[in-house]
Amino acid sequence: MYLDGRRLHYFLTVAKVGSLGRAAEVLHIAQPALSRQIRLLEEEIGVALMERSARGMQLTAAGRAYRHSAQRLLDDGAAAAVRAQGAAKGDVGHLSLGFSELYAWHPEVLSALRTYRRESPGVTFTIEAMLSGVVTERVLGGQLDMGLAYIGAIESQSPLQHVPWMTDDYLLAVHETSPLARHPPSCLADLNAEDFIMFRRDQSPRLHDLMIHHFHQRNFSPRITQEGTTHYTVLGLVAAGLGCTIIPASVAEQRLPPGVCLLRVTDFDIRMPIHLVWRRDNHTPVIQRFADLLCHRPRHDAPRNALQQNLQP
DSSP: OOOOHHHHHHHHHHHHHSOHHHHHHHHTSOHHHHHHHHHHHHHHHTSOOEEEETTEEEEOHHHHHHHHHHHHHHHHHHHHHHHHHHHHTTOEEEEEEEEOHHHHTOHHHHHHHHHHHHHOTEEEEEEEEOOHHHHHHHHHTTSOSEEEEOOOSOOTTOSEEEEEEEEEEEEEEEETTSHHHHSOOSSGGGGTTSEEEEEOGGGOHHHHHHHHHHHHHTTOOOEEEEEESSHHHHHHHHHTTSOBEEEEGGGGGSOOOTTEEEEOOTTOOOEEEEEEEEEGGGOOHHHHHHHHHHHSSOOOSHHHHHHHHHBOO
């Protein structure tokens, strides 16, 4: 059965004020027109909802039962409109995000999440930690809504939409008891005899291959003795004293694992653009809102300050 929300509103107004005349004044319509709308509503339902009495319009037993349901229907309709408006503005919904643990703790990411939650408590988040290659695969596969990743060159026909977020560079991470901590290498080639720890290629093939190419250009052939699946698993192996590794400089903004120190190597000058990515066919208001919060805010000076504090002198 089709329900006319306007007629429900008319019915509830008459039931509230108890008079067709007063209800017509409140609703700013002619009394005969209001009377006709009530009659049409009763015809649709098939029972009398009101009856005239000396005290005005009185609800019948059917009218009293219908009044509660009619009010609930109007309330649900209003709530549905509010939810739709909120969804259109990105104020309600869920966002699944994927990025390295380093960026999950990045001040700008934390600020964007905090601001979004404060302004729109109807939005919830799921965050998964993984490297760029897996992030991209899961965004493309629809398991993630968005991610922060190194994506390399993207073809114009790619289903990925992307926005630049930041450019990271890389540092050498060594254990504080390592000879490298006491005598820092002057160039990458000085590391040829060292045990080297690397993230697994399947976790981010493009980034892995870019790194190896960069190493070879500088006469460094890493002797990879250990592997990890994320930046922090790799740092954990360094903290255990199992070798050295390269790590994004953003790690300097966070508390390092015990025993790990960071070094700058002069010829290791690779810079890594990190993008916020999502599928073009999944451009929702929630996605747009998070992109605006994260990528359209001024950069701050915290990374440089934190880097100076954590670099080994």
